[in-house]
């Protein structure tokens with residue numbers, strides 16, 4: 001095929017469409033990909049901005065909280081001792097028991113609420129009986145090993161009017177009675193000692209000494225139940241700030257109590273919290289010593305990590321006082337973060353705080369998103385490093401995935417739309433081109449059909465006019481030739497007009513009851529006569545008693561003649577054709593067979609379409625318009641029948657018309 005023709009061929013158009021479609025799809029895909037990437041970048045930028053914004057707001061809010069706390073502490077510093085007491089209790093109460101207010105003075109440490117501090121970093125010395133008072137008894141006890149004498153001496157002293165002497169004597173008396181194997185008497189003594197409450201003996205409250213000694217004695221006496229009860233009470237007093245103790249004393253008595261009494265797990269956890277708070281207060285005390293020496297800042301805040309717990313310290317000092325807020329994680333959660341929560345909810349973020357050593361002050365979260373806003377303590381002036389992440393990174397991911405799916409769907413739809421559209425356009429164009437080709441073939445075929453008889457007419461009439469005909473017989477032959485040529489032209493014009501009318505639907509059928517036998521015989525014999533002149537023989541076979549049909553005589557005759565005509569036309573070698581009329585399942589079957597060119601299987605359906613001619617006919621040089629079979633099919637269909645062909649290339653063809661029998 002030449003290049004020019006190829007450019008006009010349907011295949012080229014199809015390729016063109018496909019290429020356009022592919023280019024379209026590729027550019028759309030690329031655009032979508034770019035769009036998606038841009039969208040992702042934009043989204044991540046937006047969410048980073050949101051996180052940064054939230055981080056700044058949270059930092060500002062936390063700083064505000066710090067300055068509020070410092071203001072409160074400053075206001076405490078300004079108060080007199082008695083007012084300070086009341087105000088500090090009030091402030092501590094506001095925290096719901098989650099924070100401790102401590103006040104340091106050079107000779108005193110106070111904590112609000114009292115129960116919040118387990119032990120003290122510093123205790124003022126208290127008035128005690130001078131040791132000399134008990135010397136006589138102790139000489140008897142330790143040097144002379146005379147317990148009876150010692151008991152007598154201490155009993156005497158235990159009646160003293162001075163509670164300090166009384167307490168000292170009772171402690172020693174109890175000890176001696178225990179040594180003298182008089183536990184019950186010792187128990188009574190410790191009962192008395194118990195009543196002396198906070199009176200100090202050797203720096204420890206008489207009450208604590210008495211109750212601890214009672215537990216030991218009861219244990220010796222195997223009074224287990226009582227030991228447990230006493231130890232339980234001792235435990236709760238020890239942890240509820242009943243006595244001001246130094247760290248060593250607290251540790252010792254706490255350990256002792258644990259021997260007899262096992263507190264519930266939540267109490268143990270609470271105790272651990274209290275221990276870390278007390279340790280933090282110790283640190284603060286050390287800091288205050290430094291502050292007083294001018295080695296540390298007079299006001300500040302710090303987050304310390306003690307026993308696996310974060311403790312927040314905020315302090316303010318004056319020349320002779322330090323007031324501080326000491327709080328653990330519950331305080332942060334309840335007092336500060338509760339204020340932040342609406343903001344965090346609104347921004348849909350979560351917050352993590354880590355102290356200077358990287359300990360998690362606020363519960364850490366698993367890093368599901370790479371995006372976060374970090375603020376160091378140097379940036380924010382907070383004692384923590386802040387990390388803000390999105391609360392629902394999964395939701396963001398899902399949104400992004402949904403967007404991607406939507407885009408993909410749009411892309412697929414567009415692709416499908418373009419494909420289908422291209423297919424239909426290509427098909428329509430192909431068809432149009434095919435019709436155009438068929439029409440041009442038709443025009444050339446028709447002109448050729450006309451040209452042959454016209455040429456004969458011209459030639460014969462010219463010879464007759466010129467008087468160049470030698471004799472009468474020849475002249476007669478020429479006249480007959482003229483007649484045949486004009487007949488042929490007439491038939492040609494007639495068939496074209498018929499086809500035109502049929503296409504326009506203007507061909508009215510005049511149905512009548514037709515005797516099949518006589519009709520069939522009449523048409524075929526007429527044709528056989530003509531065929532004989534062309535050297536062809538028509539073999540007629542007819543089943544007797546054929547049922548009549550309801551038909552238009554002329555139209556049906558035209559259809560049958562057409563088949564006969566084709567049989568002769570397309571059988572150039574074998575000059576016999578067969579016409580047969582039978583019944584088939586009660587219907588009339590008329591068939592015309594030849595042993596001619598035959599038709600290829602793929603063309604057997606198409607030849608009934610207008611202008612279509614088989615390749616075998618073209619190859620053999622047989623002329624035709626490609627309209628005959630279209631007309632046959634049209635006529636047969638109007639009679640409620642069917643027409644088909646059985647053919648084999650190079651062997652021959654049989655065309656069959658099947659008509660319904662007439663209803664009599």
Ligand code: ADP
Pocket residue numbers: 562566567568570571594596597598599607612613614615616617618623624625626627628629630653
């Ligand atoms: P025409 O004969 O004018 O070309 P038709 O519509 O009658 O048009 O036939 C269409 C085509 O069918 C023919 O061109 C021919 O190729 C094929 N054809 C019809 N009848 C026969 C036949 N008996 N044997 C072989 N080919 C046939």
